[in-house]
Amino acid sequence: MTTRxxxxxxxxxxxALAVVLAVLGVFLVRLVDIQVVNADEHIEDSMEMAFGANxxxxxxxxxxxxxxxxxxxGSILQYxxxxxxxxxxxxxxxxxxxxxxAQPWSAVSSDIAEVLEKSxxxxxxxxxxxxxxxxxxxxxxxxxxxxxxxxxxxxxIGVPYLVCTSHPAxxxxxxxxxxNLVGFMSSDGEPLEGLEIAxxxxxxxxxxxxxxxxxxxxxxxxxxxxxxxxxxxxxxKLTINRDLQWYMTQLIAEQVQDMAAQRGAILVVETATGKIxxxxxxxxxxxxxxxxxxxxxxxxxxxxxxxxxxxxxKALTAATVMDAGGQxxxxxxVSSGFETFPNxxxxxxxxxxxxxxxxxxGVLMDSSNAGIxxxxxxxxxxxxxxxxxxxxxxxGSSVGFQGEASxxxxxxxxxxxxxxxxxxxxxxxxxxxxxxxxxxxxIGNDGVRMPLSLVESCTAADGTVVAPELPEPVQVVSAxxxxxxxxxxxxxxxxxxxxxxxxxxGYRIGGKTGTGEKSDGAGGYKNGVYYTTMVxxxxxEDPEYVVVVTLDEPTKVKSSAANATAFQKAITQVLKTYRVxxxxxxxxxxxxxx
Numbered sequence: 001m002t003t004r005x006x007x008x009x010x011x012x013x014x015x016a017l018a019v020v021l022a023v024l025g026v027f028l029v030r031l032v033d034i035q036v037v038n039a040d041e042h043i044e045d046s047m048e049m050a051f052g053a054n055x056x057x058x059x060x061x062x063x064x065x066x067x068x069x070x071x072x073x074g075s076i077l078q079y080x081x082x083x084x085x086x087x088x089x090x091x092x093x094x095x096x097x098x099x100x101x102a103q104p105w106s107a108v109s110s111d112i113a114e115v116l117e118k119s120x121x122x123x124x125x126x127x128x129x130x131x132x133x134x135x136x137x138x139x140x141x142x143x144x145x146x147x148x149x150x151x152x153x154x155x156x157i158g159v160p161y162l163v164c165t166s167h168p169a170x171x172x173x174x175x176x177x178x179x180n181l182v183g184f185m186s187s188d189g190e191p192l193e194g195l196e197i198a199x200x201x202x203x204x205x206x207x208x209x210x211x212x213x214x215x216x217x218x219x220x221x222x223x224x225x226x227x228x229x230x231x232x233x234x235x236x237k238l239t240i241n242r243d244l245q246w247y248m249t250q251l252i253a254e255q256v257q258d259m260a261a262q263r264g265a266i267l268v269v270e271t272a273t274g275k276i277x278x279x280x281x282x283x284x285x286x287x288x289x290x291x292x293x294x295x296x297x298x299x300x301x302x303x304x305x306x307x308x309x310x311x312x313x314k315a316l317t318a319a320t321v322m323d324a325g326g327q328x329x330x331x332x333x334v335s336s337g338f339e340t341f342p343n344x345x346x347x348x349x350x351x352x353x354x355x356x357x358x359x360x361x362g363v364l365m366d367s368s369n370a371g372i373x374x375x376x377x378x379x380x381x382x383x384x385x386x387x388x389x390x391x392x393x394x395x396g397s398s399v400g401f402q403g404e405a406s407x408x409x410x411x412x413x414x415x416x417x418x419x420x421x422x423x424x425x426x427x428x429x430x431x432x433x434x435x436x437x438x439x440x441x442x443i444g445n446d447g448v449r450m451p452l453s454l455v456e457s458c459t460a461a462d463g464t465v466v467a468p469e470l471p472e473p474v475q476v477v478s479a480x481x482x483x484x485x486x487x488x489x490x491x492x493x494x495x496x497x498x499x500x501x502x503x504x505x506g507y508r509i510g511g512k513t514g515t516g517e518k519s520d521g522a523g524g525y526k527n528g529v530y531y532t533t534m535v536x537x538x539x540x541e542d543p544e545y546v547v548v549v550t551l552d553e554p555t556k557v558k559s560s561a562a563n564a565t566a567f568q569k570a571i572t573q574v575l576k577t578y579r580v581x582x583x584x585x586x587x588x589x590x591x592x593x594x
Contacts, residue, residue: 058167059205062233066242073182075168079146084161085130085137115153172287177246180300184287198402199236202458206231237456239275244577248280255566256282259554265302267433267548271441274450303401306430307531310514311367313426319485320387323477325378329361329488332594333374343417347373361488362592369425376424381412390476397434398451407431437548440535444543446479490540491590501564504572506582511536513560529553534563539583547571
């Protein structure tokens with residue numbers, strides 16, 4: 001039987017036990033909160049303590065590749081290496097006290113110096129200067145931009161106070177091949193030019209991070225690591241063919257030097273798709289050595305330059321008057337070498353001649369300014385303007401190159417009496433190489449102008465493939481008009497003075513030349529200097545490729561004949577590269593005079 005005297009101590013024991021259990025419960029709940037529920041938060045707080053460490057995990061910038069997957073721009077790993085001066089002194093102290101058998105800093109610094117090709121004194125000075133500034137320094141930069149080979153040798157030394165972190169660096173395996181297109185990066189990894197900046201959204205990587213705690217000996221405390229993975233940039237696939245680009249780069253460099261021109265370029269476009277297969281120029285840029293090029297040569301003048309196209313525009317005028325004015329290749333006008341028109345405009349041919357009854361084909365063959373001016377009267381000014389716009393003149397291109405220029409085509413209400421006729425043969429307006437190539441590609445593609453493209457796709461790190469959004473194709477002229485225009489362009493080549501130079505064995509080709517004057521910046525033209533152009537396509541019966549060759553101020557030959565050799569070699573190489581089947585049909589010879 002329980003008595004009052006025995007119940008008292010027992011009750012107090014139970015109460016005391018309950019209090020203890022309650023306190024332990026509170027501590028347990030708090031422990032679970034700290035170590036489980038809010039563990040990340042508390043670890044982050046602890047990282048701010050004296051021995052916390054953070055490391056950036058670099059994502060790799062995406063590669064730029066050609067249509068076959070060959071690399072034009074890529075990333076390599078380099079390493080930034082740091083020393084822990086305090087840990088060096090601690091280990092040296094342990095060695096001196098007989099507590100460690102490790103190599104002393106004097107010996108290790110010699111090994112490090114040999115790997116980095118530095119003097120031992122310089123390496124030791126890094127640690128000495130850090131300790132002089134702070135006797136407990138845990139960080140001193142040993143070297144940045146260390147190669148993978150050097151990093152492996154440093155890792156083999158095996159000391160705990162040497163740490164190297166990797167980061168990607170940009171490299172351009174083919175140097176100047178496509179350099180003006182690809183562009184380059186700054187020393188701190190910022191895109192500065194070309195596709196590197198225009199397509200930065202595709203190429204850029206997202207860095208991750210690694211944070212952890214260290215003990216006094218520099219060893220990472222287990223369980224404190226927190227990692228956010230990096231995400232690599234996407235792969236940018238271009239429409240460019242690397243091998244063809246290389247060939248065109250060598251070819252235009254040779255032609256510019258042979259003709260003593262300021263610069264030159266070659267553009268190759270696939271007619272059915274609008275894809276740019278080569279865009280080479282000289283002078284060019286080696287992105288591995290940006291400082292080796294003048295600032296004016298560090299981008300692409302193919303996309304940023306404008307020029308007066310000269311007689312290459314006669315084919316566009318001819319297509320217009322056939323499509324909208326009822327003309328044919330054998331329609332005629334009477335024109336002499338110098339004509340004064342009813343509104344007072346005066347037009348002169350490159351050579352003097354009496355009044356000829358020119359066919360439209362003949363006007364293109366002789367490249368008669370006066371003749372094409374007469375034909376331009378077959379349609380009104382607004383109609384000619386509308387057709388030029390549909391051909392893409394003054395519209396820029398869909399490539400989206402950084403800083404890309406557009407031609408200048410004024411509306412008819414801004415044409416004066418002279419401009420009314422000058423525009424028919426490529427004066428009084430400007431264009432660009434992509435605009436001109438796109439217009440001729442439309443003639444080659446049964447009158448349909450395809451939007452030009454330089455980028456095939458962007459493949460993200462997760463495998464997602466995104467193609468660029470392009471405008472809809474434009475039907476500029478009818479298929480019959482395009483065919484008739486091609487026949488005339490073929491006759492320009494086979495009946496002209498350059499026929500032997502331009503001939504390609506086994507293929508029918510056609511095109512047009514242009515010798516444009518250059519503005520003096522004061523409303524007139526420079527005396528005796530020209531911008532020369534040659535544009536053509538093959539095979540003429542069903543063109544697959546358009547080639548444009550330009551030279552800026554050639555001096556050995558000042559006319560567009562300066563472009564002929566490079567054009568013939570360029571279009572020959574294109575046909576070989578893409579294994580275009582030889583022609584099986586014969587040309588139709590058109591009359592020059594009616």
